[in-house]
Amino acid sequence: MAHLPQIDNAWLHMKRDRIVDFGAMDTCPKLADIKGKKIDCTGKMVLPCWCDSHSHIVFAAYREEEFIYKVKGMTYEEIAAKGGGILNSARRLAEATEEELFQSAWKRLQSMIRLGTGALEIKSGYGLTTESELKMLRVIKRLKAESPIPIKATFLGAHSLPPAYKNDRAAYISLIINEMMPAIARDNLADYCDVFCERGFFTPEETAEIVQAGARHGMKAKIHANQLDYSGGVQVGVANGAISVDHLEHCGEGEIAALQGSNTMPTLLPSCAFFINLPFPPARALMQAGLPVTLATDYNPGSTPSGNMQFVVSLACIKMKMLPEEAINAATINGARAMELEHLVGSIEPGKRANVIITKPIPSLAYIPYAFGEDVVEEVVINGRIWGKAR
Numbered sequence: 064m065a066h067l068p069q070i071d072n073a074w075l076h077m078k079r080d081r082i083v084d085f086g087a088m089d090t091c092p093k094l095a096d097i098k099g100k101k102i103d104c105t106g107k108m109v110l111p112c113w114c115d116s117h118s119h120i121v122f123a124a125y126r127e128e129e130f131i132y133k134v135k136g137m138t139y140e141e142i143a144a145k146g147g148g149i150l151n152s153a154r155r156l157a158e159a160t161e162e163e164l165f166q167s168a169w170k171r172l173q174s175m176i177r178l179g180t181g182a183l184e185i186k187s188g189y190g191l192t193t194e195s196e197l198k199m200l201r202v203i204k205r206l207k208a209e210s211p212i213p214i215k216a217t218f219l220g221a222h223s224l225p226p227a228y229k230n231d232r233a234a235y236i237s238l239i240i241n242e243m244m245p246a247i248a249r250d251n252l253a254d255y256c257d258v259f260c261e262r263g264f265f266t267p268e269e270t271a272e273i274v275q276a277g278a279r280h281g282m283k284a285k286i287h288a289n290q291l292d293y294s295g296g297v298q299v300g301v302a303n304g305a306i307s308v309d310h311l312e313h314c315g316e317g318e319i320a321a322l323q324g325s326n327t328m329p330t331l332l333p334s335c336a337f338f339i340n341l342p343f344p345p346a347r348a349l350m351q352a353g354l355p356v357t358l359a360t361d362y363n364p365g366s367t368p369s370g371n372m373q374f375v376v377s378l379a380c381i382k383m384k385m386l387p388e389e390a391i392n393a394a395t396i397n398g399a400r401a402m403e404l405e406h407l408v409g410s411i412e413p414g415k416r417a418n419v420i421i422t423k424p425i426p427s428l429a430y431i432p433y434a435f436g437e438d439v440v441e442e443v444v445i446n447g448r449i450w451g452k453a454r
């Protein structure tokens with residue numbers, strides 16, 4: 064993961080929405096022979112766009128009132144137990160129209176692209192009824208259709224137990240499996256199926272039942288695992304062939320051993336750990352065990368109100384001791400893998416989508432995570448075209 068190939072003084076040729084070729088400047092084709100726009104990047108760096116493999120950007124309202132509770136000392140779990148958290152977002156989402164949800168998510172998507180994100184995964188999970196989960200997934204389907212960047216959709220009906228099912232967990236799980244999933248599969252609304260496998264949310268046994276039903280409906284698993292405690296989420300994810308297990312704030316030898324030899328990507332969300340004061344995941348131990356690490360934002364209104372991948376990369380270096388090269392690989396090609404998009408995005412390779420970041424003039428690669436809080440992105444090229452960046 065520490066190997067990030069770089070060429071000093073290079074050219075890059077993009078045609079239509081694809082990367083054609085690149086090389087050192089002494090091999091550059093005659094510029095006069097190339098039609099179209101030429102961009103002088105002297106002093107700047109050109110990187111593949113970020114691939115953000117974990118987000119919840121479809122929601123009805125921010126939850127800054129809970130932020131104040133947190134400032135005053137309440138924990139994420141205490142806020143959830145008082146009807147805040149995910150259930151608060153579910154109440155607000157039930158009142159919102161599909162158009163309102165689309166418009167607000169569209170704005171978030173635009174601002175993420177301006178920050179350099181070139182591929183994104185988006186989850187449902189603030190519906191928690193068949194009607195509202197389908198509403199969210201239709202919004203994500205429309206985002207997919209209208210977005211200039213590739214998007215993957217994840218069904219997260221098992222995000223929290225709705226209060227109406229407080230005394231009958233099995234009935235809610237049956238609703239997910241027997242009512243929501245067939246409707247989702249019929250309209251091809253989701254690529255993946257996710258479960259919040261956590262103390263106070265869903266058990267590993269329930270998680271297995273749900274993701275196995277998801278697999279029967281053509282959805283591979285992605286798991287919210289080990290965020291608040293050692294939940295068994297990593298093990299159940301690996302046992303069920305999950306594409307990724309995400310969070311891992313609680314990740315010890317047992318979790319690392321389970322991941323070794325699997326194809327499941329450990330995905331770390333350091334801006335969530337930062338925002339709700341959780342321990343940071345053990346990125347170095349994962350890498351020392353030979354595992355690939357992925358970084359993503361987790362953009363959502365409760366635990367991470369930010370879609371800024373550059374900040375995620377900074378936190379990975381500052382708080383998890385990842386080298387800049389490791390963090391950038393984790394935020395690009397490994398993120399692409401965690402969405403099964405590694406053939407299309409995540410690196411600068413001929414044939415891949417022409418989605419790249421052009422930085423401002425910066426002294427070195429290390430400056431990107433070092434200058435935390437500074438937006439080093441000058442231009443974003445999406446599908447071979449410069450994306451509008453208001454300044």
Ligand SMILES: N=CN[C@@H](CCC(=O)O)C(=O)O
Pocket residue numbers: 148149152259287290335361363364365366367
């Ligand atoms: N942990 C579960 N889900 C989200 C938070 C959702 C919320 O608080 O609204 C997460 O990944 O952090």
Ligand SMILES: [Zn+2]
Pocket residue numbers: 117118119287361363
């Ligand atoms: Zn999440």
